[in-house]
Amino acid sequence: MNWKDLLENRNRLFWLAHSAGWFGFALVHYLGSLLHDLRDIFVVIIFLNAYAGWLFTVPLRYIYQKVWNLPPLKIAVIVIVASYITGVLWQIVKNINYWEIYKHGYKPDFLLMYTQSSVWSFYIILSWSGLYFGTKYYQMLQVEKQNVLKANTVAHQAQLKMLRYQLNPHFLFNTLNAISTLILVKENQTANSMVTKLSEFLRYSLDKDPMKKVCLESELQALELYLAIEKVRFEDRLSVNFHIEPECQQALVPSMILQPLAENAIKHAIAVQEQGGEINITVKRFANDLLIEVADNGPGADIVDGNLHRESGVGLVNTRERLQALYRKKYSLVVSHNQPSGVKVNIRMPFELT
Structure with missing residues (x-):
């Protein structure tokens, strides 16, 4: 498969970019963990969290496809709400991973503690949503640009043929x-x-x-x-x-x-x-x-x-x-x-x- 075919196939491009993005997220956090004196088991937590993020953001793609043609204000509200809910769910999984694996089964006194640090997770998911929409809009503009160029080329060829004949x-x-x-x-x-x-x-x-x-x-x-x-x-x-x-x-x-x-x-x-x-x-x-x-x-x-x-x-x-x-x-x-x-x-x- 060449790069042109890959870029023109939106479905393949999504999965490649999606997987590469979350792998990059895990790699950055791994490199950051080297600055601290953490046990090796923390690496497992990092990649489990990245995999959870990979799974939780997949449904967002289909939600955003459904609301793509709605008015911009409604899209913005849906994106914020969906990103926040996804961020909270992802943070719960991250906290459970950390407490169960790194803290040997620690249980917080209040259930609300499972959602602590959700704001940071919400920011990550919102950034993912922004990249998704930015990429989609860029692809749409490229398609429109190609259509305009194609139409201009056809018109240009028709003009030359008319003048020539x-x-x-x-x-x-x-x-x-x-x-x-x-x-x-x-x-x-x-x-x-x-x-x-x-x-x-x-x-x-x-x-x-x-x-x-x-x-x-x-x-x-x-x-x-x-x-x-x-x-x-x-x-x-x-x-x-x-x-x-x-x-x-x-x-x-x-x-x-x-x-x-x-x-x-x-x-x-x-x-x-x-x-x-x-x-x-x-x-x-x-x-x-x-x-x-x-x-x-x-x-x-x-x-x-x-x-x-x-x-x-x-x-x-x-x-x-x-x-x-x-x-x-x-x-x-x-x-x-x-x-x-x-x-x-x-x-x-x-x-x-x-």
Whole structure:
């Protein structure tokens, strides 16, 4: 049995803690008895008293389980009364043990003497009750904390999956629309080439778990598939340049993080210019961060508070939300003007290796 299983099993944990606590009580009293000149028989009394305490406190567990859901004031009254009664009974047994064993059958003149020193026993039992409730409340808080974490994890995963799969219909619509146009103008060979590349790209996209990050090398291969599809449409009008530092090839990035940025640049920088345009993709490392830049030389756009006024799709919005979900505050996404013309998107995220 490992410790995790033990701690998760409340019944086993109770008996272990209960027994260990009373054994510790006996051990402390034994060590204390060494300071006094007591006969060896006193050790028997110590362990008999500890065993009696072990027995008397077991029923308290079931009493407290019954009253657990009562109002706090009632619970407090029941705990005090139950602890006092248990403490008195335990003290009677301790006195009998002491008198019968250590005092050779001594009998007190008054029956009330059997309960002497009950206050100290009441304090011990009340401390046991406090530890019991403290442990139960701690376990309850831990369960609630685990439930909250589990709920947050499920919500977080659902959000990531939603954002991740939101890209496929968006990209698929644009590509199928282009294929339909090619078929209408009788360019069947070109349309067939686009369908083949589209199937390869979608296979890659669907094979990747949206909850996991991928190495940049795989992401670049997926991007090249996407760009190959777009080059069928734009031919020489689309030019793409990659500037990737070698040490960044194995860096971890969110799957399909580059494609929407490239698609956004193609839509607003390449497609709107008769002569086409150029896209530059740069990836490098700076200290503990991975820096990604996607820049175009299109006509530019109005940028307000780091957002594009032209942005009407899901590209940048989706990318920002995915980065927020994955990295919280450990990322940045900045949209700015490119020089001499166009727009560039800069992403900073933690540098992580596979």
